[in-house]
Amino acid sequence: MQVLQYLINGISIGAVYAIIALGYTMVYGIAKMLNFAHGDVIMVGAYISFCVTNYLGLPAIVSVIAAMGVCTILGIIIEKLAYKPLRGTSSLAVLITAIGVSYFLQNAAQLIWSSSPKNFTSIVTMDPIALFDGRLIITGEVLVTVLISALVMVGLTLFTGKTKTGKAMRAVSEDRDAAQLMGINVNQTISTTFAIGSALAAIAGVLLCSTVPTLMPTTGSMPGIRAFTAAVLGGIGSIPGAMLGGILLGIIETLSKAYLSTQFSDAIVFSVLIIILLVKPAGLLGKQVQEKV
Amino acid sequence: MKQLLKNKNSRTNMITYLVVIVAYLIMQTLNSMDMLGSSVRGYLVPLCVYISLAVSLNLLVGICGELSLGHAGFMGIGAFSGIVIASLLKGTVQSDTLRLIAAMIAGGAMAGVMGFLIGIPVLRLRGDYLAIVTLAFGEIMKNIVGNTYVGVDDTGFHFAISPTKMRLGEGGKYFINGPLGATGVEKLANFTMGFLLVMVTLFVVLNLINSKEGRAIRAVRDNRIAAESVGINVTAFRMKAFVVSAFLAGMAGALFGLNYSAITATKFNFNTSINILVFVVLGGMGNILGSVISATVLYILPEAMRGLEDFRMILYAVVLILVMLFTWSPKFKEATAVFTGKIKGIFRPGKEAGNNE
Numbered sequence: 001m002q003v004l005q006y007l008i009n010g011i012s013i014g015a016v017y018a019i020i021a022l023g024y025t026m027v028y029g030i031a032k033m034l035n036f037a038h039g040d041v042i043m044v045g046a047y048i049s050f051c052v053t054n055y056l057g058l059p060a061i062v063s064v065i066a067a068m069g070v071c072t073i074l075g076i077i078i079e080k081l082a083y084k085p086l087r088g089t090s091s092l093a094v095l096i097t098a099i100g101v102s103y104f105l106q107n108a109a110q111l112i113w114s115s116s117p118k119n120f121t122s123i124v125t126m127d128p129i130a131l132f133d134g135r136l137i138i139t140g141e142v143l144v145t146v147l148i149s150a151l152v153m154v155g156l157t158l159f160t161g162k163t164k165t166g167k168a169m170r171a172v173s174e175d176r177d178a179a180q181l182m183g184i185n186v187n188q189t190i191s192t193t194f195a196i197g198s199a200l201a202a203i204a205g206v207l208l209c210s211t212v213p214t215l216m217p218t219t220g221s222m223p224g225i226r227a228f229t230a231a232v233l234g235g236i237g238s239i240p241g242a243m244l245g246g247i248l249l250g251i252i253e254t255l256s257k258a259y260l261s262t263q264f265s266d267a268i269v270f271s272v273l274i275i276i277l278l279v280k281p282a283g284l285l286g287k288q289v290q291e292k293v
Numbered sequence: 294m295k296q297l298l299k300n301k302n303s304r305t306n307m308i309t310y311l312v313v314i315v316a317y318l319i320m321q322t323l324n325s326m327d328m329l330g331s332s333v334r335g336y337l338v339p340l341c342v343y344i345s346l347a348v349s350l351n352l353l354v355g356i357c358g359e360l361s362l363g364h365a366g367f368m369g370i371g372a373f374s375g376i377v378i379a380s381l382l383k384g385t386v387q388s389d390t391l392r393l394i395a396a397m398i399a400g401g402a403m404a405g406v407m408g409f410l411i412g413i414p415v416l417r418l419r420g421d422y423l424a425i426v427t428l429a430f431g432e433i434m435k436n437i438v439g440n441t442y443v444g445v446d447d448t449g450f451h452f453a454i455s456p457t458k459m460r461l462g463e464g465g466k467y468f469i470n471g472p473l474g475a476t477g478v479e480k481l482a483n484f485t486m487g488f489l490l491v492m493v494t495l496f497v498v499l500n501l502i503n504s505k506e507g508r509a510i511r512a513v514r515d516n517r518i519a520a521e522s523v524g525i526n527v528t529a530f531r532m533k534a535f536v537v538s539a540f541l542a543g544m545a546g547a548l549f550g551l552n553y554s555a556i557t558a559t560k561f562n563f564n565t566s567i568n569i570l571v572f573v574v575l576g577g578m579g580n581i582l583g584s585v586i587s588a589t590v591l592y593i594l595p596e597a598m599r600g601l602e603d604f605r606m607i608l609y610a611v612v613l614i615l616v617m618l619f620t621w622s623p624k625f626k627e628a629t630a631v632f633t634g635k636i637k638g639i640f641r642p643g644k645e646a647g648n649n650e
Contacts, residue, residue, distance in 0.1 A: 034421065036567075082614055085622040091421075092360060093621040096574045097614055099567055104610035111603050225428070225563060232425045263455075263472075267436040270429035277426055278414050 001135045006258045007251060012142040013211065014250020015149035019204040020227030021234070021242035022156065023197035029173040029237035030193045033091060036098040037078060038201060039224015040105035043217060045071045045202030046209040047113055050120055060123035067202040075198025076191055084187070102221075109217040117216045120209035145207045152200060153243050160239065165192055173237065226253075229273050235286025244284060306499045309582040313495065316589075317488040324484070332596075334484075340592050341487025342549040345494040347572035347588040348581055349541035352498050354570065355579030356507065357534040358514030360424040363431025364569050367539045368546035369438050369561030370407050371400030375547025376475045376556075377443050377468045381450075383479075393481040397490070397547040404543020405536050407434065412535040416528055431566055439558030443469040474557030475550070482552035490548055491585075494541050499581060501537060510534050575616060 020042060027035045045067040052063035082101050086094050126140030160166035168189045171179040180186050208223055209215050226249060234245025249269060256268040276284065320337060323329050350364045375396035386392050411430050418426055442453045446465030456471055469475050501507050510530045512520040521527050550556055568591075576587030594612070598605040619625050 028421075034424070082618070085618050085624060089621045089623065092354075092574055092578070093617055095360075096571055097617045099571065100610050100613035100617060104607060104614065107603075107607040107610060111607065221563075225432075229425065229429065232422065236421070261455075263440040264436060267433045270433045270436075273429050274414060274426055277418060277422060281418055281422060 001132060002258075005136055006254050008136075008138060008142060010251035010254030011247055012145045012250070013254065014230075014247035015145045016204055016208050016211065016246075017223065017227045017230045017249050018243045018246025019149050019152055019200050019207070020223060021231040021246045022152070022239065023200050023204075024228050024231040025234070025236055025239060025242040026169070026193050026197050028231070030169060031083065031087075031094075031190050033083065033094045034098065034228070035083075035197075036095065036224070036228075037101035037105060038197065039220035039222075039227070040102050040109075041071055041075060041078075041198050041201040041220070042205035042208065042224065043109060043215075043220035044074060044105060045205035046120065046215050046219060047109060047118075048202070049123070049206045050118055050209070050215055053121065053123070060125075064123065064203065064206050067206060068199045071198040071202035071205075072195045075194040075201075079191055079194040084190075106217045106221070113217070115217055117214045120213040120215045122210040122213065123206055124210055141207075141210050145211065148203065148207065149243070152203070153239075156196075156239055165189070169193055226269070229270065232283055233273050233276055235283030238283070238285045238287075241283055241285035248284075302503050305582065306503070309495060309499065309585065310492070312582065313488070313491055313585060317484075320484065336593070336596060337484040338482045338487045338552045339549065340589060341484070341491050342545045342552075343569065343572065343592050344491050344585050344588045345545040346542055346569045347576065347584040348491075348494050348498050349538045349545070350569050351573045351576070351579065351581060351584045352501065352534055352541075353538045354573050355577075355584075356502055356514065357510050357531060359531065359535070360421070360570075361427040361538075362424050362563070362566050362570065363427035363429075363434070364538075364542055365561040365563070365565035366431035366434035367404040367408060367542035368549065368565070369558055370434055371397075371404045371543025371546025372550030372556060372561070373438050373441070373443075373469055373475065373558070374403035374543070375400035376478050376550045379479065379481060379551055380466075380468045381445070389479075389481050390486070393486055393548075393551060396481070396551060397486075397544045400547030400550075401540040401544035404546065405540035407543075408536045408539025409532070411539075412532045416531050416535065428563065428566075431561075431563060435558050435561050438469075438561070439474075440471050441469055442467065442471050472557065474555060474559075476555045478551060478554050478556065480552060480554060482548050486548060490545060494545070495581065495585075497537065497541060501534075502581070506530060506533060571613065575613075575620075 020038065023038050023041075024035065027033065027038070048067040048070045049060075049063040052058050052066045053060060058066075078101055082097050083094060086097060122141055124140040124144045126143065128137050128139040129143070130137050158166075160170055168179070168184045169192065171182065171184055172186055172189045176186055179189075204223075204227075205220065209219070227246065230245035230249040231242050232245070233249060234241030234243070252272055253265055253269050257265045260268060280286070320329075324334065324337075346364060346368060350361065353359050353361050353364075378399040379392050379396040382392050382395055386395065411427075415423060415426050415430065437454070440454055442451070442456060444451045444465055444467040451465070467476075502511075509520070509525045510533070512523075512525060513527050513530055517527055546561075572588040572591055573584055575591065576583030576585070595605055595609050598608060601608065
């Protein structure tokens with residue numbers, strides 16, 4: 001029973017990682033850049049939601065929508081100002097710019113909301129469900145997190161598979177020049193990707209802070225790195241891979257904390273990543289690119 | 294000497310050494326005349342450490358073309374091994390300088406060995422995957438170092454990775470106390486040692502770059518397949534660069550660790566690795582003098598802006614983004630080319646801007 005409890009908790013935190021990892025993987029797939037500022041967009045989303053519920057007294061659902069709206073705009077602005085001028089140059093240059101954006105967001109948040117941690121009230125008001133005479137407890141947060149991430153996954157799969165914009169996104173990630181020749185507006189497609197990724201980051205931020213209720217300007221960085229790891233684990237650029245990687249990472253983290261060692265959970269999680277990459281260098285569901293000579 | 298100066302490479306190298314030596318002499322003179330504030334004096338050793346780290350990372354990122362996001366991990370390994378060695382030698386070796394040198398060599402060796410062990414799996418990967426694995430190794434090293442207990446008591450030397458297994462006898466002393474880090478460290482580091490560290494790092498890296506190995510490493514960076522086809526052992530050369538870089542980072546780490554009375558493993562996290570990478574990229578990849586200058590400027594910049602308090606880091610971020618945009622953006626490059634062309638045109642009438650062919 002204990003195992004099941006840990007497994008459920010692992011899936012719940014893994015689902016949050018998965019939503020964040022989706023943002024990383026989509027941006028990487030399309031713009032071929034590691035967007036290290038993604039973790040901080042999560043933090044901004046959580047702060048917006050916090051402000052709307054605590055200062056304006058509006059219901060939770062409104063706060064989530066507000067957070068998504070603000071993060072979407074933020075994502076588009078960041079892309080237009082910081083990343084777009086560097087398109088086509090060294091990926092390292094874009095990486096450093098992304099780090100600059102990350103510093104900027106963290107320090108702006110510190111200026112606006114101060115560095116003292118805020119106590120985030122969970123957006124879920126559901127009572128925990130006790131199964132097997134209370135030996136297995138599923139909290140409302142766990143249920144909502146898993147449900148939302150499943151919805152996001154299905155929605156995103158349908159979006160990229162069925163809609164015109166989604167197909168354009170896949171085309172751009174496959175071959176940018178060919179997509180442009182087919183009349184796809186590459187710039188707009190990349191903007192859309194950033195918008196979707198940032199909106200997902202807002203959802204992830206609210207869910208993350210509902211589970212772990214301390215909100216600080218640095219809240220997003222560690223989950224950001226974890227989720228990035230998850231994206232690589234599943235095969236960066238692949239949407240199902242990000243989901244799989246996120247949930248696997250969550251489960252590994254929770255189980256290793258429970259059974260192996262609390263202090264060394266970081267080391268264990270990253271070791272698993274290294275071992276998987278050695279066996280499958282492009283991640284679990286990533287495509288192995290053949291080298292042409 | 295004349296022959297040396299004719300060669301463009303050795304000329305740039307000489308300039309690099311000269312800049313560092315002159316900077317050292319100036320700072321040392323100012324220091325001896327007591328013209329430096331205590332805060333400025335406190336920055337000197339970490340500045341030397343960061344310069345060495347930037348130069349050693351440049352060997353990996355700029356010369357070898359491998360993006361490494363775990364440089365701070367090697368620094369941490371070096372720092373804690375250095376602290377342990379310096380504390381162990383306390384009774385036997387009288388001279389502080391000798392102890393510091395021993396600690397730095399031990400730190401470098403330990404980091405070099407780790408670099409070799411890590412290199413075996415890491416160097417099988419390429420590009421962004423290599424970057425993420427070095428990130429993972431950096432975090433693993435930080436995690437392990439942060440949970441290591443090293444101490445000494447009457448029965449001898451103790452080492453454990455869990456607090457329950459660590460039983461020090463009466464009068465025992467912890468060198469590294471798990472998450473609390475190393476406390477009560479003797480401050481052995483000084484500016485002259487820092488300067489020597491920078492010189493050694495420069496000497497090793499510059500000589501490596503301009504040697505047969507260095508040319509092979511650059512060939513691997515520019516075209517791996519072509520390099521392989523002319524008989525260059527790609528993995529061996531990448532490994533060489535990786536281990537040398539780790540060794541130098543370990544030495545710098547040891548000096549860094551012995552500059553503070555207390556230090557924890559959290560100092561050597563992802564952010565530190567990223568900061569070093571920023572020094573390298575802004576200084577110009579593969580440009581060693583650039584690394585030295587950008588590490589100096591970027592280390593001093595946030596410290597100099599301390600008066601601005603909360604706005605300091607936000608300004609730093611804005612400066613970082615703007616510098617990246619101005620130096621890398623193709624549009625901006627075009628604009629500056631046109632601008633400089635126009636200025637040249639003023640002095641050389643008759644020739645149209647940007648139309649010199």
